[in-house]
Amino acid sequence: MVSSTQGRISTKDYVYLQLKKEIVGGELLPEAQINELDLSKRFDISRTPLREALQRLEIEELVVRLPNGRLKISPVSVEDARSIFSVRSALEGLVTKAATQNSNERDLEELRLLTELLVKAANLGNNEDVIYYGDQIHHRLYDMSQHKFAVKILNNMNDHIMRYRRIGPNTSHTRSKEAAKEHLELYETIAAGNAEQAEKLMQKHINNSLDAAIQSIEAHLQTQNCK
Amino acid sequence: MVSSTQGRISTKDYVYLQLKKEIVGGELLPEAQINELDLSKRFDISRTPLREALQRLEIEELVVRLPNGRLKISPVSVEDARSIFSVRSALEGLVTKAATQNSNERDLEELRLLTELLVKAANLGNNEDVIYYGDQIHHRLYDMSQHKFAVKILNNMNDHIMRYRRIGPNTSHTRSKEAAKEHLELYETIAAGNAEQAEKLMQKHINNSLDAAIQSIEAHLQTQNCK
DNA sequence: TCTAGTATAACTGTGTACAATTATACAATT
DNA sequence: AATTGTATAATTGTACACAGTTATACTAGA
Numbered sequence A, B: 001m002v003s004s005t006q007g008r009i010s011t012k013d014y015v016y017l018q019l020k021k022e023i024v025g026g027e028l029l030p031e032a033q034i035n036e037l038d039l040s041k042r043f044d045i046s047r048t049p050l051r052e053a054l055q056r057l058e059i060e061e062l063v064v065r066l067p068n069g070r071l072k073i074s075p076v077s078v079e080d081a082r083s084i085f086s087v088r089s090a091l092e093g094l095v096t097k098a099a100t101q102n103s104n105e106r107d108l109e110e111l112r113l114l115t116e117l118l119v120k121a122a123n124l125g126n127n128e129d130v131i132y133y134g135d136q137i138h139h140r141l142y143d144m145s146q147h148k149f150a151v152k153i154l155n156n157m158n159d160h161i162m163r164y165r166r167i168g169p170n171t172s173h174t175r176s177k178e179a180a181k182e183h184l185e186l187y188e189t190i191a192a193g194n195a196e197q198a199e200k201l202m203q204k205h206i207n208n209s210l211d212a213a214i215q216s217i218e219a220h221l222q223t224q225n226c227k
Numbered sequence C: 001t002c003t004a005g006t007a008t009a010a011c012t013g014t015g016t017a018c019a020a021t022t023a024t025a026c027a028a029t030t
Numbered sequence D: 001a002a003t004t005g006t007a008t009a010a011t012t013g014t015a016c017a018c019a020g021t022t023a024t025a026c027t028a029g030a
Helices: A011-024 A036-043 A047-059 A078-102 A105-123 A127-145 A148-167 A176-191 A195-208 A210-226 B011-024 B036-043 B047-059 B078-102 B105-123 B127-145 B148-167 B176-191 B195-208 B210-226
Strands: A063-065 A071-073 B063-065 B071-073
Touching: A011 A036, A011 A047, A011 A148, A036 A047, A047 A063, A047 B047, A078 A127, A078 A148, A078 A176, A078 A195, A078 A210, A078 B078, A078 B148, A105 A127, A105 A176, A127 A148, A127 A176, A148 A210, A148 B078, A148 B148, A176 A195, A195 A210, B011 B036, B011 B047, B011 B148, B036 B047, B047 B063, B078 B127, B078 B148, B078 B176, B078 B195, B078 B210, B105 B127, B105 B176, B127 B148, B127 B176, B148 B210, B176 B195, B195 B210
Parallel strands: none
Antiparallel strands: A063 A071, B063 B071
């Protein structure tokens, strides 16, 4: 392993991103024990940068420290999900309001296109694409809002929420159709420049997706108990 | 330096808390360069736990990493303040709404007492006490809300906001009187169980304190430019 | 005096070693 | 069989060393 400060990504950051991907992707399951030595061997690095990567995951609550100093992948719970969705709802509302106020024609055209693609995907029953274009739209709104701190928090909340999607069984009964309808109405409200209304619609849109997360979490906890 | 996992606080955490106190307290000023070796000598520890403390401060944006890998105390800006206050406003609203919904008689009695003390302090012109009891009230609402994630974020936002207070000149023209009036109205609304209204009042309350922060920041930036 | 180039120093990123703590396995006792 | 005590192993927390990179100071040339 060589070091470098410019250009190349640091070992610590690479390992952080990789581990986050595995946690969010559901490969590393909740409650799984973490062993620093094993992990450092796996990545072929020393414990020093590994520990820094783990600490970041701990601060972001994807990993928790036990009283004895050991780490494990954070457990999931319905209470946490409610708390996370509440934060996300509030901040997505904030961001959407600001994005609406800041929007220019170019932004609106991009949103229009993405919304159109999302609606088409929903009509075709292509749930993967609905999620993809949904994320694209949210990220466009993040950029437009220029709310640096809110966006940073939202990205973290979204990691947790993505994990909820992945740990549960692949229930295909997503709510693509409703989501598409909500996004269409949202776009029209943003394009009309109605910031307050856009904020409310976004909050509702987020709250409507909480149930799916709860179901996924409960299904996961169920399978864990049966083991 | 001895290590211990239980009971005693870890070196890393101690240094993290100490540095945070100095940054938030305005002793370590924005833009100040950080030297790992010097700091490790000052605390009489090795660079390893120091770096972990610094990394946490970096994630919390109290410290920023330059392209060359060096660290400095985060600069302050009006734009950041606006972004932080937006987040705080949204989440304090969320938390206040939940606290109102969850409140029991004991909670309300505590809030009533704290509000009374705050109002008295404001009438006496004791600005320090107004800030103290204000923080107490906010933290009671945090506890009542049971919104783990929102509270964690709020604590971080409050660190930044506290710093804005400290870096500027000690302008005594605080808005204690208005703040007291707002808190009184807020308490009555919470006690009446009107969660939606309490949310709105809290959001306004936070937004009303933004101006003072901006003035403090601009005063600080002014003094820095003159040097 | 200014610029370019170079040697040196300072600093960060990472690997390794060791100390302190916690967990585990096993024997002895009831 | 259950429990307690003890030796051992595993694991984390911290210090330290070194490599690679960036900054600095100094010299030479125009």
